[in-house]
Amino acid sequence: MGTNSILSPIQNDLQQVETLLRESVQVDFAPLSGVFETLIESGGKRIRPALALLATKLHPTDPDQAATLAVAIELVHAATLIHDDLIDKSPVRRGSPTVNSRWSGTATVLAGDYLLARAADIASGIENLRVMRIFARTLMIICDGEIRQDFGGVHWPPNREEYFRHIQSKTASLFKAATETGAVLSGAPEAEIDALAAFGHNLGMAFQIADDILDFTADEQALGKPVGSDLRQGTLTLPVFYFIAQDPRGPRVEALLERSDRDGDEMEDLVQAIRNSPAVVASEQEARRFAQAAIDAIAILPDNIYRRAMTELAQYVVERTL
Amino acid sequence: MGTNSILSPIQNDLQQVETLLRESVQVDFAPLSGVFETLIESGGKRIRPALALLATKLHPTDPDQAATLAVAIELVHAATLIHDDLIDKSPVRRGSPTVNSRWSGTATVLAGDYLLARAADIASGIENLRVMRIFARTLMIICDGEIRQDFGGVHWPPNREEYFRHIQSKTASLFKAATETGAVLSGAPEAEIDALAAFGHNLGMAFQIADDILDFTADEQALGKPVGSDLRQGTLTLPVFYFIAQDPRGPRVEALLERSDRDGDEMEDLVQAIRNSPAVVASEQEARRFAQAAIDAIAILPDNIYRRAMTELAQYVVERTL
Numbered sequence: 001m002g003t004n005s006i007l008s009p010i011q012n013d014l015q016q017v018e019t020l021l022r023e024s025v026q027v028d029f030a031p032l033s034g035v036f037e038t039l040i041e042s043g044g045k046r047i048r049p050a051l052a053l054l055a056t057k058l059h060p061t062d063p064d065q066a067a068t069l070a071v072a073i074e075l076v077h078a079a080t081l082i083h084d085d086l087i088d089k090s091p092v093r094r095g096s097p098t099v100n101s102r103w104s105g106t107a108t109v110l111a112g113d114y115l116l117a118r119a120a121d122i123a124s125g126i127e128n129l130r131v132m133r134i135f136a137r138t139l140m141i142i143c144d145g146e147i148r149q150d151f152g153g154v155h156w157p158p159n160r161e162e163y164f165r166h167i168q169s170k171t172a173s174l175f176k177a178a179t180e181t182g183a184v185l186s187g188a189p190e191a192e193i194d195a196l197a198a199f200g201h202n203l204g205m206a207f208q209i210a211d212d213i214l215d216f217t218a219d220e221q222a223l224g225k226p227v228g229s230d231l232r233q234g235t236l237t238l239p240v241f242y243f244i245a246q247d248p249r250g251p252r253v254e255a256l257l258e259r260s261d262r263d264g265d266e267m268e269d270l271v272q273a274i275r276n277s278p279a280v281v282a283s284e285q286e287a288r289r290f291a292q293a294a295i296d297a298i299a300i301l302p303d304n305i306y307r308r309a310m311t312e313l314a315q316y317v318v319e320r321t322l
Numbered sequence: 323m324g325t326n327s328i329l330s331p332i333q334n335d336l337q338q339v340e341t342l343l344r345e346s347v348q349v350d351f352a353p354l355s356g357v358f359e360t361l362i363e364s365g366g367k368r369i370r371p372a373l374a375l376l377a378t379k380l381h382p383t384d385p386d387q388a389a390t391l392a393v394a395i396e397l398v399h400a401a402t403l404i405h406d407d408l409i410d411k412s413p414v415r416r417g418s419p420t421v422n423s424r425w426s427g428t429a430t431v432l433a434g435d436y437l438l439a440r441a442a443d444i445a446s447g448i449e450n451l452r453v454m455r456i457f458a459r460t461l462m463i464i465c466d467g468e469i470r471q472d473f474g475g476v477h478w479p480p481n482r483e484e485y486f487r488h489i490q491s492k493t494a495s496l497f498k499a500a501t502e503t504g505a506v507l508s509g510a511p512e513a514e515i516d517a518l519a520a521f522g523h524n525l526g527m528a529f530q531i532a533d534d535i536l537d538f539t540a541d542e543q544a545l546g547k548p549v550g551s552d553l554r555q556g557t558l559t560l561p562v563f564y565f566i567a568q569d570p571r572g573p574r575v576e577a578l579l580e581r582s583d584r585d586g587d588e589m590e591d592l593v594q595a596i597r598n599s600p601a602v603v604a605s606e607q608e609a610r611r612f613a614q615a616a617i618d619a620i621a622i623l624p625d626n627i628y629r630r631a632m633t634e635l636a637q638y639v640v641e642r643t644l
Contacts, residue, residue, distance in 0.1 A: 032466070083432070087428055107472045110469045114469065120454075121455065127451050133447075136446050137443055140436060147351065147353075147429055147436065148351060
């Protein structure tokens with residue numbers, strides 16, 4: 001089942017979000033508008049705005065405010081993509097040249113900053129202070145994670161706890177912000193807000209682990225980049241940790257990462273070895289554990305089409321092939 | 323008269339702000355705390371927090387909220403200093419090594435971002451949505467200006483309108499945000515909010531023009547950098563525009579800026595020529611015009627120690643020697 005079918009209960013809301021998103025990046029300075037439009041129009045799954053919308057559905061919520069929230073959440077996501085691509089020196093995103101491949105590093109970061117400020121501006125239109133505070137705190141968590149990553153480089157021995165902390169700040173924090181702010185906006189009682197925040201956090205963790213697995217297992221053409229790109233860049237993800245811990249070829253990873261040329265046959269062999277190893281299965285189990293924790297977290301909510309969509313979304317993120 | 327004497331009516335408030343500022347940058351990640359502490363403890367005039375505090379004084383305002391606002395304003399300023407030093411490649415700020423001289427470009431921008439998020443977090447504690455919105459919009463204006471500067475480089479012929487737009491976004495926007503949010507927080511009527519916003523804007527314009535003049539006229543030891551640093555870096559400021567328009571040696575500026583080596587005897591001569599030219603006097607008149615506009619803007623406010631302090635501040639920023 002794809003996301004379109006899962007998200008059919010909020011299809012109209014998502015269409016409104018799409019329109020508002022395009023409007024939101026029409027800014028005065030043409031080069032900025034250009035890069036924002038490219039980024040927004042090249043798509044993406046819109047999982048984060050969908051989560052924000054779903055989380056508003058338990059109680060009657062002004063649909064315009066819900067859509068505004070979803071737009072602000074997606075703009076924060078778009079801003080972090082701009083920064084991530086710069087940090088990772090990625091040339092292409094969703095088939096289009098990245099901002100960093102066209103602009104200076106400084107201009108690229110400022111473009112991301114501008115989008116964050118725009119997100120804050122839009123979020124302030126919701127007129128809910130608790131929502132604003134969650135936005136600000138989430139930004140701090142994301143920046144903190146990015147700085148630690150920039151400082152860290154490749155650690156050895158690889159630290160699994162650091163990996164979990166990093167994906168929490170990089171991905172799960174914004175998933176959590178989406179569901180938590182959605183619940184706050186709907187006027188949900190605290191127990192439901194907590195449940196939806198926990199759902200978002202665990203879903204985000206599952207989503208990122210699945211993403212990191214797909215970097216090894218997905219079809220190269222669908223990925224749009226070489227299989228094992230993270231490892232080639234020196235980024236150690238969960239499958240690599242399991243591989244190092246379980247496979248006799250584990251020590252080769254360290255030797256290879258120390259070399260300046262990481263793109264030879266040896267790396268190719270290693271990526272294939274990880275791809276076909278039980279490390280992938282162990283990582284998938286971990287992702288499923290988080291997805292199940294997400295589903296369990298919302299067990300206290302009434303069983304309706306929105307809770308079912310959230311449950312299906314949690315199942316989907318760990319079963320998708322891209 | 324120095325700022326200490328001018329700001330004596332809010333001396334206690336400023337002391338509370340100083341304490342809160344130091345607390346506000348105690349963050350979990352030690353390297354971040356370190357650079358923030360260096361930046362905050364190395365001082366600065368605290369004119370922006372002073373403006374925010376003064377603007378709250380016309381109506382009874384919770385002193386803790388006023389101090390919180392002043393802290394958030396100064397943190398935004400500190401964040402923009404981090405970004406500015408990176409853009410200008412400045413090695414030293416207030417006698418201490420800049421963040422960009424110690425960290426990668428990416429980490430430096432993220433450190434600035436983190437501080438902006440922290441400012442938003444602190445500002446959200448004020449629980450005033452209009453204040454939050456002014457913060458978000460001001461950030462957009464500042465980012466927009468920084469990106470345009472990064473895109474622009476040296477324009478020729480120099481464009482005086484662009485200079486005014488640039489210092490408006492770079493400096494005057496935050497001065498305006500300080501006085502406007504202060505007035506909003508105090509519950510001032512709209513006419514007073516407008517007056518204080520106009521005061522902040524015009525004061526900021528005067529302040530930045532005076533700063534740009536001092537780059538030519540101040541004592542080199544007090545400046546802590548060579549006289550004419552802006553011009554040596556290719557940044558054209560108001561005295562340069564007047565010099566080009568009025569002095570027979572004007573065309574030399576363009577010739578010199580086109581050369582990769584801008585630090586020879588010719589540049590030295592040119593900086594001295596500008597320093598001693600009527601272009602400085604014309605620029606000072608422009609700064610005084612903005613200072614007077616600031617003073618005129620608050621003529622509608624009751625005449626008390628706070629309005630007098632603001633008036634004196636406007637006189638001070640154009641008369642200071644550093």
